[in-house]
Amino acid sequence: MSNKRNTIQKQIVFEIFSKMNNHPSAGMVFEAVNEKYPNISRATVFRLLAEAADEGKILRLKLNNSNDRYDVTTCHHHHVVCRECGAVADVDIIIDDSALLEGAAPHEGFTLEKSHVEFVGVCDKCRN
Amino acid sequence: MSNKRNTIQKQIVFEIFSKMNNHPSAGMVFEAVNEKYPNISRATVFRLLAEAADEGKILRLKLNNSNDRYDVTTCHHHHVVCRECGAVADVDIIIDDSALLEGAAPHEGFTLEKSHVEFVGVCDKCRN
DNA sequence: GTGCGTGCAAACCGTTTGCAATCGG
DNA sequence: CCGATTGCAAACGGTTTGCACGCAC
Numbered sequence: 001m002s003n004k005r006n007t008i009q010k011q012i013v014f015e016i017f018s019k020m021n022n023h024p025s026a027g028m029v030f031e032a033v034n035e036k037y038p039n040i041s042r043a044t045v046f047r048l049l050a051e052a053a054d055e056g057k058i059l060r061l062k063l064n065n066s067n068d069r070y071d072v073t074t075c076h077h078h079h080v081v082c083r084e085c086g087a088v089a090d091v092d093i094i095i096d097d098s099a100l101l102e103g104a105a106p107h108e109g110f111t112l113e114k115s116h117v118e119f120v121g122v123c124d125k126c127r128n
Numbered sequence: 129m130s131n132k133r134n135t136i137q138k139q140i141v142f143e144i145f146s147k148m149n150n151h152p153s154a155g156m157v158f159e160a161v162n163e164k165y166p167n168i169s170r171a172t173v174f175r176l177l178a179e180a181a182d183e184g185k186i187l188r189l190k191l192n193n194s195n196d197r198y199d200v201t202t203c204h205h206h207h208v209v210c211r212e213c214g215a216v217a218d219v220d221i222i223i224d225d226s227a228l229l230e231g232a233a234p235h236e237g238f239t240l241e242k243s244h245v246e247f248v249g250v251c252d253k254c255r256n
Numbered sequence: 257g258t259g260c261g262t263g264c265a266a267a268c269c270g271t272t273t274g275c276a277a278t279c280g281g
Numbered sequence: 282c283c284g285a286t287t288g289c290a291a292a293c294g295g296t297t298t299g300c301a302c303g304c305a306c
Contacts, residue, residue: 005280005285027270041288046271062192067270080238091240093232100245104221106208109252112219113211117228118244124237133260133305155295169263174296176261195295 023088080119084126151197151216208247212254
């Protein structure tokens with residue numbers, strides 16, 4: 001039900017993006033797209049990802065020590081960032097979100113709405 | 129026991145930074161410093177904060193929808209970001225860190241080391 | 257005196273934008 | 282057709298850096 005056009009660029013970008021399982025930044029998606037389709041511009045990749053994130057079709061993550069990362073999975077889950085290389089992966093864990101929200105006492109008149117747990121760790125490669 | 133020099137700029141920057149309780153970005157610290165001490169350069173403020181963060185004396189946070197924020201408090205605690213204006217505040221909550229780390233199953237060979245809970249919410253001003 | 261720390265301005269890097277050309281519906 | 286979408290290149294904003302000078306030690 002989108003009033004948006006279904007362009008070739010959009011198909012290609014999301015085709016390639018959805019096959020990347022490393023929570024890539026927009027730049028990383030552009031690299032991957034550019035390899036096979038050098039005529040698709042950087043701006044288009046950035047625009048398409050930002051648009052999809054705004055529409056809630058994908059997630060835009062801000063994590064420690066890295067640029068914005070995009071995530072195909074929009075349902076509530078958590079992440080780990082490698083402290084060495086910045087690689088990102090999903091973390092399977094069951095966390096009672098509402099218990100967290102209720103148990104928390106924010107300062108200065110804030111109201112809490114959502115929570116996200118970010119783990120820091122090491123990836124396989126960087127552990128040596 | 130630092131082999132670093134104790135310069136006037138360093139004293140001033142951290143004097144002012146430690147009085148800001150809004151988890152400021154480097155730019156915000158510079159603004160505050162610049163108001164009273166216009167002869168201290170932006171680069172110096174950025175360098176001093178980055179250096180202190182590298183030494184573990186302060187925290188460098190990357191949170192949703194904002195630049196890097198610095199935090200005087202280095203002990204383990206959690207944060208909330210206003211979804212409207214990006215303001216940051218501490219959140220008091222007791223979370224069993226090791227239980228989190230043990231209960232979590234990271235993908236792709238990651239080892240977890242630390243956790244940080246980031247809440248999204250609204251601040252007093254933006255709630256209207 | 258020595259060399260670390262600073263100020264300045266320019267470079268940087270990821271991202272965004274203005275605009276004319278193009279393409280999808 | 283006609284306006285949404287694209288490609289390009291230039292602008293942007295926050296941060297970093299190279300270099301010469303000055304200050305802490």
